[in-house]
Amino acid sequence: MSDLPRTLVCASQHELDVRKSRFLAQAAPVESRQQAQAFMDHVSDPAATHNCWAWRIGSDYRFNDDGEPGGTAGRPILQAIESQGIDRVVVVVTRWYGGIKLGAGGLARAYGGTAAECLRLAEQRPIIDMTRIATRCSFAELELFKARLAELDAEIEQGLYEADGVALQIRLPSTRLDEARVRIADMSRGRSQVIVLD
Structure with a gap:
């Protein structure tokens, strides 16, 4: 560091x-x-x-x-x-x-x-460069997402509850972006996409 x-x-x-x-x-x-x-x-x-x-x-x-x-x-x-x-x-x-x-x-x-x-x-x-991403998960997956993404020093900035699940806005160190993509794909069995916001 x-x-x-x-x-x-x-x-x-x-x-x-x-x-x-x-x-x-x-x-x-x-x-x-x-x-x-x-x-x-x-x-x-x-x-x-x-x-x-x-x-x-x-x-x-x-x-x-x-x-x-x-x-x-x-x-x-x-x-x-x-x-x-x-x-x-x-x-x-x-x-x-x-x-x-x-x-x-x-x-x-x-x-x-x-x-x-x-x-x-x-x-x-x-100084750690941060990236914001957006993704979705089901209600059942939310606690798992929170716990597993916290291990990557990610912070869920916003969770919007919708009829078919939760839309998440997440801030994490830029160096952990690839790990987050893999982890989100694994947790959602490939259903959740990651969109880089900035």
């Missing part, structure tokens, strides 16, 4: 004071650039000197220095994300200027270091 990419379980934050400037890193798991933008809008402090950020979702990423010298804030935050192998995450580092200039190297260390420590301290979980 350790070679799987990871994301955060929930939002996290870490604060650091560097030569009278205050740096606050706030990170959260995200699934889309819209979620990343919403988090950045929510946690950015208009009264702060700078709200610098970076996010990565798969091969897509963005970063912003928010007025700091080029390459001293957004890129070090992104490097903190990448160096820890974290994906589907956004990090905002807010700075309140304390009157002492830090220089380019000092800024990069402060932004990158605050972001890295925030991510290091956050609870993380492996």
Whole structure:
């Protein structure tokens, strides 16, 4: 499991004071650039000197220095994300200027270091790609379906009772899809079809 990419379980934050400037890193798991933008809008402090950020979702990423010298804030935050192998995450580092200039190297260390420590301290979980499928079973087969599919880490999201049986919507790890197809065919003696929804 350790070679799987990871994301955060929930939002996290870490604060650091560097030569009278205050740096606050706030990170959260995200699934889309819209979620990343919403988090950045929510946690950015208009009264702060700078709200610098970076996010990565798969091969897509963005970063912003928010007025700091080029390459001293957004890129070090992104490097903190990448160096820890974290994906589907956004990090905002807010700075309140304390009157002492830090220089380019000092800024990069402060932004990158605050972001890295925030991510290091956050609870993380492996990213497991999931697939939704639909299938049907008879009323008599329902409990068997539930028990056998649970062994594949599948979750029945919806069960719609109809006159001739139950229409199921199931979410399971993408890597278990082929096993689920075989198992459903066996349990229904070939009567139940599997339709991949996403």
